[in-house]
Amino acid sequence: MTVGIHHLRTYLMAIDEGSISKAAARLHMAQSAVSRRLAELERHVKQPLLERSAEGVQPTVAGKMFCAKADAAVTAFDDAMRSDLHRVRALRVGHAWSAI
Numbered sequence: 001m002t003v004g005i006h007h008l009r010t011y012l013m014a015i016d017e018g019s020i021s022k023a024a025a026r027l028h029m030a031q032s033a034v035s036r037r038l039a040e041l042e043r044h045v046k047q048p049l050l051e052r053s054a055e056g057v058q059p060t061v062a063g064k065m066f067c068a069k070a071d072a073a074v075t076a077f078d079d080a081m082r083s084d085l086h087r088v089r090a091l092r093v094g095h096a097w098s099a100i
Helices: 005-017 020-027 031-045 061-082
Strands: 050-053 056-059
Touching (some): 005 050, 005 056, 005 061, 020 031, 020 056
């Protein structure tokens, strides 16, 4: 299993909303898909990141530390995607045939 930026975004949204169902609504995803994605992330880091209860979700102690790093990673990714570095333009070279 590969963890990607979408796992981090889902985790951050769940924390921001305090609820998996609210995060799912904001992400336009099914609640089960959000839960599955969060479980994949927790399996990958090998520790629980969220405390789940009837009132919603809260980050665990490890989840709070992970949250800061995940937020920095998502911000860096978004900044990189907005930069001009990925917009490479083609160099066109012309030749005036009449100059020969």
